[in-house]
Amino acid sequence: GENVEQHPSTLSVQEGDSAVIKCTYSDSASNYFPWYKQELGKGPQLIIDIRSNVGEKKDQRIAVTLNKTAKHFSLHITETQPEDSAVYFCAASIGAAGFGNEKLTFGTGTRLTIIP
Amino acid sequence: NAGVTQTPKFQVLKTGQSMTLQCAQDMNHNSMYWYRQDPGMGLRLIYYSASEGTTDKGEVPNGYNVSRLNKREFSLRLESAAPSQTSVYFCASGRDRGPYEQYFGPGTRLTVT
Numbered sequence: 001g002e003n004v005e006q007h008p009s010t011l012s013v014q015e016g017d018s019a020v021i022k023c024t025y026s027d028s029a030s031n032y033f034p035w036y037k038q039e040l041g042k043g044p045q046l047i048i049d050i051r052s053n054v055g056e057k058k059d060q061r062i063a064v065t066l067n068k069t070a071k072h073f074s075l076h077i078t079e080t081q082p083e084d085s086a087v088y089f090c091a092a093s094i095g096a097a098g099f100g101n102e103k104l105t106f107g108t109g110t111r112l113t114i115i116p
Numbered sequence: 117n118a119g120v121t122q123t124p125k126f127q128v129l130k131t132g133q134s135m136t137l138q139c140a141q142d143m144n145h146n147s148m149y150w151y152r153q154d155p156g157m158g159l160r161l162i163y164y165s166a167s168e169g170t171t172d173k174g175e176v177p178n179g180y181n182v183s184r185l186n187k188r189e190f191s192l193r194l195e196s197a198a199p200s201q202t203s204v205y206f207c208a209s210g211r212d213r214g215p216y217e218q219y220f221g222p223g224t225r226l227t228v229t
Contacts, residue, residue, distance in 0.1 A: 001175070004158075006158075009156070032216055034216070034217070036220075041222075041223075042222060042223075043120070043206050043208075043220030043221050043222050043223055044159070044206070044220050045220065046217045046218070049216065049217070089158060089159065093216070103161060103164065103174065104159075104161070104218065105161075105175075106158040106159040106160070107158055108156055108157060108158040109156075109158050
């Protein structure tokens with residue numbers, strides 16, 4: 001089955017600096033790569049996702065890049081703010097095109113701390 | 117819209133006891149999922165249901181059973197709880213046609229002593 005590795009497990013950055021979290025996946029058939037943010041005591045929430053036919057996607061301060069050849073994808077957060085402190089999970093899925101009931105394989109998470 | 121709701125929020129069981137975790141969604145989603153979250157291991161899929169009346173095993177199904185009661189509700193049952201099942205359990209739901217997002221509930225923190 002699919003295996004997703006995520007690094008680093010913890011990351012501390014000064015407020016205003018950028019943060020980068022990286023994930024690698026094992027199955028070249030994976031075609032959907034979401035990133036979830038989990039705040040303390042809450043369930044994960046989708047913040048951005050990318051499909052295998054796209055190399056980069058941006059949403060305000062958040063961007064995701066995908067390198068299919070190397071089988072890795074990364075989350076970039078610019079101009080970090082205290083509210084960005086949370087645990088971030090990457091995931092990969094081998095769902096059939098056009099069907100949304102994907103089985104996601106998650107990475108082990110990155111605890112991001114923004115230092116004021 | 118309440119989204120995905122889970123009950124209870126916290127539970128302590130003794131080894132061998134049974135219990136059912138309840139999950140309901142009001143977004144008219146066909147797909148529903150149960151995950152467990154353990155420190156350093158991310159979220160692992162226990163069971164999922166692609167539509168009402170169907171269920172399938174995920175990565176870690178041993179020791180669990182599920183019931184897709186109707187389109188809204190998907191329950192997870194521990195027949196004989198073990199300390200290894202101490203975890204935080206999340207239910208999620210998703211549409212069966214893009215954009216593939218899964219919506220998570222707030223979780224149930226279960227401790228088995």
